[in-house]
Amino acid sequence: MGSVMGRKKKARAMSSVAHPSVPGMGAVTIQRTTHVEIVISGPRPSPEEVDKLIGEKTLRREDALEFYEALSEDVRKLYGTDDPDELERLAKESEDLWLEEHVWDLRMYHALKG
């Protein structure tokens, strides 16, 4: 990271281009008319600041549980079960990455519940 914080916006015509972050996936194209150059820089938070941020930004346990519970209900409706092991098996069989993410959420939910 450099030393300048900010974001520069460059308006320039660009043709349809292959997604630069997906090597080999030529079928994925993104039509861009504007190129935005984003510069992320500046002083990194100190370890003490990061610990403080984690404390400030982390939801209360009850709120996080409520959030995961809502996801769990959605998963039950969509897949007929919210059992992480069963869902993981389903996800692997179908190579369903969305489902894998839900399995991850559910495991976090169960870990939080204890």
Place this chain on the structure above:
Amino acid sequence: MDSVFEVHSRPLDSDEAVSSWISEKVRDVVSDVEMFKRSGVVRDYLILSASQGLDVRGVLKDGTVFALRVGFQVEEVSSGKMVFCDVGFSWISPHKKTRRVLRKVKDLRKEFRFVKFNRAFSEGQGASILVRWDNKPYHPESSTWPFHKHFGGNKVPASASQEQSIAGFLEFVKVHLGRG
């Protein structure tokens, strides 16, 4: 920027060392996300959990909602314990209805009760992208083994990952925001 996928070059020798390594990695990722916020790319974010993994939900400057999940898996090897990282980044592109929801709800915490990362929502509300990087040694054919990436929502083969760090997250954000 250190790679979030970095596997300790030597296996760690104790649970304390593993715990310390994971804590440090969680701090690195939170630090990155905070940098995105300070630069105006991320409007705000919340951490659902930072204990056994890291689950960050946030909103980009254009109202796009994202989820950044970092999971850790510890495996015993003959000479100690190895930690594997699994980083998932998914977002829901702004959609008229989504934007209405985001405008209506002032409290970011409440926002997330409306915007759920389920398939029905994402497919019904517009474009969505999910990308996941991980370093589990599953794909020996990858030129960047063990680092690899999954892209898309379903039945997409793993492709070689050129972004072996959390900076890959930023690359996707840049492309997304640059679509105009």
